[in-house]
Amino acid sequence: MVKESRVDVLIIGAGPSGLMCANALAGAGVDFRIVDNRPIGVPAGQADGIQPRTIEVLQSYGLAEPLLKDGAQMHLCAFYNPGPNGGIERTGRAADVTAPTARYPFKITIAQSTIEAVFIDSLKSQGIAVDRPIAPSSLEISEDAEELLNPLSYPVKVVLDHMLPSDTAPEQEIVHAKFVVGADGAHSWVRKTLGFSMDGEQSDYIWGVIDFVPDTDFPDIRNRCAIHSSNGSCMIIPREGDKVRFYLQMSDKDVMDPVTGRIDKAKVTAERLIDVARKTFYPYTVNEPKEVDWCSIYIIGQRVASKFSAKDRVFIAGDACHTHSPKAGQGMNASMNDTHNLAWKLAQVLRGRADISLLKTYELERQKYAQDLIDFDREFSALFSGKPRTSDNEEGVSHEQFLTAFQASGGFSSGIGVHYMPSAIVDTAHQACAPSIAIGQRMLPQIFVRVADARPVEIHDMLPSDTRFKLLVFVGLLTSEQLGKVGRLAEELELPTSFLQKYNHPAEGKAQSMFDIIPIAAGNKDDVNYLDIPPTFRTHWSKVLIDDTDVTGRLGGGAYERFGIDPKEITMVVVRPDGYVGMIAPSTAVESMDKYFGSFLIVRQEKP
Incomplete structure (x- = not known):
């Protein structure tokens, strides 16, 4: 059965x-x-x-x-190109990650x-x-x-x-x-x-890859490197411990069976790959590796x-x-x-x-x-696999051309620039309320200070992937007039017709409630009392933040200005459960929030 x-x-x-x-x-x-x-x-x-x-x-x-x-962490990328002596020479170095808002400005390997x-x-x-x-x-x-x-x-x-x-x-x-x-x-x-x-399509570029512990006098072996040589291209990726990965451009004769015209994987040995590396790295030496973990071959396809x-x-x-x-x-x-x-x-x-x-x-x-x-x-692959520009090949890829493309692609290759287009869960109507927080992109990292105990906190650490929508309420400068506005907004969100009441299913088992609210004030940490924030927004003492520096004066501050948020207004930022900004709205547009959540959430039913 x-x-x-x-x-x-x-x-x-x-x-x-x-x-x-x-x-x-x-x-x-x-x-x-x-x-x-x-x-x-x-x-x-x-x-x-x-x-x-x-x-x-x-x-x-x-x-x-x-x-x-x-x-291993890759902070720097070095670029090598053909030199006058017939070998390669370093033509420049640059930050490996060219995405200024990255919380972690490096790659891990x-x-x-x-x-x-x-x-x-x-x-x-x-x-x-x-x-x-x-x-x-x-x-x-x-x-x-x-x-x-x-x-x-x-x-x-x-x-x-x-x-x-x-x-x-x-x-x-x-x-x-x-x-x-x-x-x-x-x-x-x-x-x-x-x-x-x-x-899509498959290119004609054939590449070998090898993970090993190298023995070499190449000075940038612990940095990411893009090498264009007359013998082909190579990328170096430093790995954990003493290991390194080489991506090596292979010629047809290195890998093809002359009879069948097909790739013969048996020809792609660690020895063959190291031999290709020796020619590519001249005048630097690449000796027999101390240890080889793995090697393989592939043809680029997109x-x-x-x-x-x-x-x-x-x-x-x-x-x-x-x-x-x-x-x-x-x-x-x-x-x-x-x-x-x-x-x-x-x-x-x-x-x-x-x-x-x-x-x-x-x-x-x-x-x-x-x-x-x-x-x-x-x-990127075409530039990387293309022949380098030399006196004999004026049509080849120049260092400047490759570097420009490398730096321009930083936002994309780092993943930081992923931008989702308008949809049921991406509403750009009120983008002007916070011009620098791009709706459809991930919430920017920023250090704030907790009002209750002056501890600096990274906002990303308050946005765990726990299936909840995070509602960042930028409550502004808490003058008596502004506190009145904040209080009125809290009353509006307590009404049974508001999104906060209609869709905020309570926590059950591992299922969190639908919303997590984080109020963020402008001003000076010494002047704000977190108990002035209405209970609707103050769900826990640890959730009330202020846009100020910590006690050392080194961490935090400047977020309202950086994000383009008016401290005299109240601005609400909806961060989706995956960390991407779904919508932004002023306190005067609660109905926009109702409409946004109403387009995909189900009204909770009171249990009898």
């Missing part, structure tokens, strides 16, 4: 994207399972770079600390297996494990329109094969799921089963899936829906941010707090981002 089971969310694939999804759903108290067809996770190699925005996201789940502690272990340990602490080795063998989605619109139904049927020793047929299980997330990699079974195409969801019940994420070159360090970052975007939406729909239409914003936001990403990657 075939075993049957039910689950709210079935996650297929336990790479970074699937594990991010699992961790977020676990924190939200959602009933889910995560399965993977591999008996163990990635042992070596694969992705290794964590961008500044992804560090912020991991921090919002309380997971950044071990990676900040153990990973560490093995993908270590990143996955952080998620797996977090899940284990909550009594959750990845089910392995399990592979899906069929997937069906109901055609019943009524069933599909009912978030309590189980319209997806997946047959799972529990893989047993090779001489035994797999045991089958039928899973009935409300939702399925396919995070099963570039060769995604889920994507192929849904019939989604991967649209593709995006035609769709990211089927009937808003089955979603694909990560490499299953976008592939690009690894040198801009985007793959794993884009993948984790896909499910960071999706998980809170699933949680609120499953709780009956948000309409199922909210799930349409996943494809709307992440597909456009993925398309922008491969457009960027195509340009």
